[in-house]
Amino acid sequence: MENDQHVRRPAAPGENRPGDFGLGTGAGRRTGLVMLLAGAAGWIASFQLAADGWRLLRDPAYQPPCDISPVVSCGSVMSSAQGSVFGFPNMLLGLAAFAVVAALGVAVLTGSRLSRGLWLALETGALAGVVFVHWLIVQSLYELDKICPYCACVWLSTIALFWYVTVHCLERGILPAPHHVLVVVRETHWMLLGAWYGVIALLVLTRFWPYWSGLL
Template identity: 45%
Template sequence: MSGTLRDRTPGTRDRTAGGSRSGVIGAGRGFARLLIVTGVAGLLASFVITLDKFELLRDPDFVPSCNLSPVLSCADVMRSGQASVFGFPNPLIGLVAYAVVVAIGFGLLAGAGYRRWFWAGLNLGTLLGAGFCMWLMSQALYGIGALCLWCCLAWAATIAMFWYTTVHNLRHGVIRAPRALVSGVQEFHWVVPLTWYGVVVLLIATRFQAYWESLL
């Protein structure tokens, strides 16, 4: 398995194995750093979108810096109803959720361990986040007809966050699965996110094919 996914920190007592005396599961530096990086990326995207949303509310003629073309138009996305599904701007959720992930990552980097219910909750949270991001992507492509680059960053970060949390939980038995499946996931952990990103890029390319062709 790739070194980035090893959940044992060299030079420390292994607290990651299921059934450990402490009853907690830790993680190695690679996974901890992944949570920090993806959390910071999502937090940055949420912060910028929130600021731009406030500017749009104050000045309807405000043009966000990420408005680059008719397709890459953050303003169109921010003005849509899908941008406030729960009655308030969606990035406010991200400001909280991604900050929590960053805190968990730093905790793991410092040697913290969490109980199985905590890891299951993190997996569920990242699953809901990834599902919400994919719904927003479908709305951006086929409802709004425009993309927000900061939103795309948040989507990419959430996909990686969800998948590698799942890999971690499979490895430590938080998610029960046949040993052969767990071994395969650990060995070829890169297949799912690479395929996922490829499908997203393909959907974007085909949805706006006419626009891309007009640039050639």
């Protein structure tokens, strides 16, 4: 007679059982989609910034299409010291990082199980990215007095990526957290992200209020 305890049902997509971490950790469709969409949006914005930056190097008189007004502008942001923090244009980091993220998103959506170390590396990279992005937000709003549309796309993509990779790592036990914290995050993750975006939008609105109000 067959022993039922040795018969295991197939794991659902993204599911882990005890002892399965050595086989890698899957992720739900939500996480894969966020990785793919954030990676694609961030890469496109970084590519556009890189293309316009190259044109500016060749022709200092070139005016990028995102130079819409004295406040909404990309050219002055790209040519600033904050645009090349590490000695090369920041967008080159975005081209490499977002390409990797988008590729991993495709892998997750097709059912691939990533190792715990890879999830932790992705979480660490996303954390570094979100810290860097918030430094750039402060510099853009309070030092350069500009808002760059393509940069804003990179900001939003990086924040979404960090948030949902963190939610995934908490839900799958890759990052330890008290049960009550996990419950709150699981039930309110989209509201918390919306509030995060709302704070940034409020900062942009209040910082340039004289300009926005003049458009009304």
